[in-house]
Amino acid sequence: MIARVSHDSARASAIADLMRAGRETSRLSMVFRYAIAERLGLAVSDLECLDYLADIGSATAGQIAERTNLTTGAVTSMLRRLQQAGYVTTERDPADRRRVVVTIRPERIADLERPYERFAERAERLVEGYSAEEVRLLVRHHDRLQAMYLAELDHLRDGDTAQRST
Numbered sequence: 001m002i003a004r005v006s007h008d009s010a011r012a013s014a015i016a017d018l019m020r021a022g023r024e025t026s027r028l029s030m031v032f033r034y035a036i037a038e039r040l041g042l043a044v045s046d047l048e049c050l051d052y053l054a055d056i057g058s059a060t061a062g063q064i065a066e067r068t069n070l071t072t073g074a075v076t077s078m079l080r081r082l083q084q085a086g087y088v089t090t091e092r093d094p095a096d097r098r099r100v101v102v103t104i105r106p107e108r109i110a111d112l113e114r115p116y117e118r119f120a121e122r123a124e125r126l127v128e129g130y131s132a133e134e135v136r137l138l139v140r141h142h143d144r145l146q147a148m149y150l151a152e153l154d155h156l157r158d159g160d161t162a163q164r165s166t
Contacts, residue, residue: 032119033047033048036115036116039115040111040112040115041085042085043078043081045068045070045074045078046078046081046082046087047112048067048068049064049067049068049075049078049079049082049102050082050087050088050104050112051112052064052067052068053088053102053103053104054104054109054112057103057104058101058102058103058104059101059102060093060099060100060101060102061075061076061079061090061099061100061102062099064078064079064102069153069157079100079102086105086108087104087105087108087112088102088103088104088105089102089103089105090102090103091103
């Protein structure tokens with residue numbers, strides 16, 4: 001019985017340490033993103049939009065609004081800024097002229113990657129010693145965290161709608 005209590009206590013302590021480490025990592029990630037955005041002369045939401053477009057190539061303004069959790073009006077202003085700064089192009093969707101398709105300008109991707117180069121090199125060295133199974137565990141963990149974030153964002157959006165209609 002004592003061994004069971006000790007094991008439960010050790011597990012609870014390890015989980016508490018993991019949660020604390022996750023919160024600190026999240027905080028530092030946010031501070032880092034703000035510093036990168038400032039260095040590039042962008043708002044953090046601009047940087048998030050550009051990162052999203054760098055991953056997928058093109059997206060509609062509506063998809064960007066959903067991904068960044070911004071209103072369509074805020075996305076319109078953001079896209080105007082990014083277009084004037086030469087980061088993106090916009091054009092009407094030929095299949096639906098009401099939609100705007102946004103594409104990152106390929107020649108600007110290097111400008112966006114440059115501030116992350118040192119961090120990316122260090123992150124690569126960090127995982128060098130991990131086994132393939134350890135890396136897969138981390139990927140599963142991050143996939144599950146992303147799903148949780150998306151579910152919580154949906155919940156917050158739905159809650160906002162419910163609050164506004166009452």
